[in-house]
Structures are given as structure tokens and as C-alpha cells.
Amino acid sequence: xxxxxxxxxxxxxxxxxxxxxxxxxxxxxxxxxxxxxxxxxxxxxxxxxxxxxxxxxxxxxxxxxxxxxxxxxxxxxxxxxxxxxxxxxxxxxxxxxxxxxxxxxxxxxxxxxxxxxxxxxxxxxxxxxxxxxxxxxxxxxxxxxxxxxxxxxxxxxxxxxxxxxxxxxxxxxxxxxxxxxxxxxxxxxxxxxxxxxxxxxxxxxxxxxxxxxxxxxxxxxxxxxxxxxx
Amino acid sequence: xxxxxxxxxxxxxxxxxxxxxxxxxxxxxxxxxxxxxxxxxxxxxxxxxxxxxxxxxxxxxxxxxxxxxxxxxxxxxxxxxxxxxxxxxxxxxxxxxxxxxxxxxxxxxxxxxxxxxxxxxxxxxxxxxxxxxxxxxx
Numbered sequence: 610x611x612x613x614x615x616x617x618x619x620x621x622x623x624x625x626x627x628x629x630x631x632x633x634x635x636x637x638x639x640x641x642x643x644x645x646x647x648x649x650x651x652x653x654x655x656x657x658x659x660x661x662x663x664x665x666x667x668x669x670x671x672x673x674x675x676x677x678x679x680x681x682x683x684x685x686x687x688x689x690x691x692x693x694x695x696x697x698x699x700x701x702x703x704x705x706x707x708x709x710x711x712x713x714x715x716x717x718x719x720x721x722x723x724x725x726x727x728x729x730x731x732x733x734x735x736x737x738x739x740x741x742x743x744x745x746x747x748x749x750x751x752x753x754x755x756x757x758x759x760x761x762x763x764x765x766x767x768x769x770x771x772x773x774x775x776x777x778x779x780x781x782x783x784x785x786x787x788x789x790x791x792x793x794x795x796x797x798x799x800x801x802x803x804x805x806x807x808x809x810x811x812x813x814x815x816x817x818x819x820x821x822x823x824x825x826x827x828x829x830x831x832x833x834x835x836x837x838x839x
Numbered sequence: 840x841x842x843x844x845x846x847x848x849x850x851x852x853x854x855x856x857x858x859x860x861x862x863x864x865x866x867x868x869x870x871x872x873x874x875x876x877x878x879x880x881x882x883x884x885x886x887x888x889x890x891x892x893x894x895x896x897x898x899x900x901x902x903x904x905x906x907x908x909x910x911x912x913x914x915x916x917x918x919x920x921x922x923x924x925x926x927x928x929x930x931x932x933x934x935x936x937x938x939x940x941x942x943x944x945x946x947x948x949x950x951x952x953x954x955x956x957x958x959x960x961x962x963x964x965x966x967x968x969x970x971x972x973x974x975x976x977x
Contacts, residue, residue, distance in 0.1 A: 769954075
């Protein structure tokens with residue numbers, strides 16, 4: 610009964626953060642590892658990076674493909690799929706913000722829009738994807754919109770269609786980081802065609818003909834607060 | 840010494856992909872393609888049964904057909920998908936090209952969440968990858 614009540618709560622919110630049901634599983638894994646001398650659970654490893662760990666792009670591609678298929682079997686429209694992927698990324702964003710702030714040993718937190726966007730497009734991007742975002746720009750048409758460019762996000766590297774829908778996961782990560790830092794914003798991924806100069810190819814795959822742009826639209830009170838700070 | 844056609848048959852015998860690989864390749868209609876796919880699938884299975892020597896590989900069947908006007912090479916994966924390529928006699932590197940097409944298949948179609956297994960391949964990334972392979976070997 611307790612579990613069904615919790616599930617009903619999370620359904621009505623636009624974004625939901627996963628409760629750590631896997632705490633129980635990691636506890637069991639920890640007990641088993643004590644008995645059978647298996648590698649220690651991820652919760653026991655130190656938070657600081659001992660040596661940079663790498664995950665193969667193929668492994669991520671296959672796992673992310675399963676995540677998308679899991680959600681696609683439970684929705685009836687593309688916007689709903691995008692919402693679900695954004696929810697999945699939202700929780701990641703919160704945790705990434707905390708982890709990077711701890712590892713970076715920052716003395717102060719970011720309070721200005723430009724500095725938090727720089728943090729996302731440089732630090733967070735490098736930690737998540739191995740390289741910084743390709744550029745960060747402010748929109749000329751709307752004063753409340755900023756754009757983060759990435760020529761080949763890993764969520765849509767292997768896709769041939771609906772690329773901006775798959776990139777909704779990264780939109781969710783950005784939105785999660787911003788919300789955690791105190792900047793409420795909506796993030797949307799779009800997929801315009803790439804210019805000739807954007808050479809972002811992965812060895813073994815054909816050159817990508819489009820790029821991804823993450824449009825960040827801040828809430829009004831965030832913009833007012835930023836303007837008041839001078 | 841050019842490649843002619845590529846076709847891919849799924850494990851139930853249905854054709855999931857077919858395309859010409861060069862300008863010299865003769866045009867084959869859609870119905871003929873479907874017939875070629877299912878005929879080849881049946882012949883492949885019969886050859887595996889009729890072979891006097893049982894190969895130690897699980898993927899037994901037609902590997903190579905050499906005729907006067909063309910050569911045909913087939914590569915069967917462990918999941919039963921058959922990649923078949925035809926070329927003019929004297930063309931080299933057929934096996935190598937098939938392996939590379941298999942790698943592109945694994946990269947461009949199997950990692951695409953919107954591709955359904957055993958269904959016709961409609962992934963543009965896969966088409967571009969095969970174009971690149973042909974540019975390298977053709």
C-alpha cells in the first residue's frame with residue numbers, strides 16, 4: 610500500500626525523481642560481495658575520481674537504445690516519449706550537479722545565469738561526454754533564451770530518425786542541473802542541419818549531417834533576479 | 840570488377856534490405872527481389888542439410904556461388920541474418936566487405952531504438968555507411 614501511494618504521487622508531477630528502490634538491491638549486492646569476494650558496490654567507492662574511467666560508446670548506445678524502447682512501449686505519442694526521457698534525465702541532472710560541485714571543491718556556488726551556463730557547457734559536458742559543448746550562445750530573438758550547441762550528442766549518434774526526441778534525455782539533464790542550482794528553466798532540443806565547418810565525426814560512422822541545439826528558456830523570476838544582481 | 844547488389848535476409852526468410860551497389864548493377868523489380876530473397880533463404884537451408892560434410896560451425900549453408908556472369912558471397916550471422924553480395928567475376932575482398940557491412944549494420948541499425956528487429960531497414964545512417972564502404976572498396 611505504501612508503494613502504490615508513492616507511485617501515485619510521482620505520476621502527476623511533470624518531472625519525477627526516481628526513489629532509490631535500488632538501495633535494497635545494492636544492500637543485497639554488498640552482502641553477497643562480502644561473502645563471495647566480488648567487487649565492491651558502487652556506493653562504497655570513493656567519490657573523488659581515482660583514475661578517469663571510460664565507458665565504451667557502444668555500451669552506452671545499446672543501453673540507451675533499450676531505455677528509449679522501454680519508454681516507447683508505454684507511451685502513445687512522440688511528445689509523451691520526450692517527456693518521459695526528460696524525466697529520466699532530470700534526476701541525473703540533480704545528481705551530476707552535486708557530484709561535480711563536490712569534486713570541483715568550489716568555494717562558492719554559481720548565482721549568475723552566464724556562470725551556471727558556462728558550468729554546464731564546459732564542466733558538466735566534459736564530465737558526462739568527455740568533451741565540452743561546442744558553443745554557448747544567447748538568442749538574438751528572445752531575451753530569455755540561451756542555446757547550447759553540440760555537434761554530435763551521444764544520445765542520437767546511432768539514430769537515423771527522431772533525433773531531437775532522443776536528445777530530450779540531455780535536455781532533462783540540463784534542466785535538472787539548472788533546477789538544482791536554483792534556475793528554473795525549460796529546455797528543448799532541436800536538430801537543425803549542420804554547416805560544413807562542424808566536423809564532428811566518429812570513426813567508423815558516416816559523417817553526421819545535423820547537429821543538436823539545446824534551447825534553454827529561463828523563468829521570468831530568474832531573469833528578474835539576474836538583472837537585479839547587476 | 841565492381842560490386843553489383845547487396846541484399847539482407849532475416850532469419851525467417853524475409854527480405855529486409857536490398858540495394859544496388861554501383862551504376863552497372865541491373866535493375867531488379869521489387870517482386871523479383873522478394874522472390875530472390877526467399878529462394879536464396881530456402882536454398883541456403885537445403886544446402887546446409889544436404890552437405891555431405893557437417894561443418895563444425897553452427898552457421899552451415901551456402902557461402903559462395905561462382906557463375907560465369909557473377910559471383911555471390913553470403914555471410915550468415917549467429918542470429919540467422921544473411922548478408923549476400925553479388926559482384927562481377929574477378930572482384931576481390933567480398934568477405935571483407937561483407938564483414939564491414941555487418942559492422943555497420945550492428946552500429947547503425949541495431950543501436951537505433953526506432954528500428955524493429957527483423958523488419959525492413961529504413962535507417963539512413965546504414966545507407967550512408969554502405970555508401971562509404973563502397974567508396975572505399977568499389
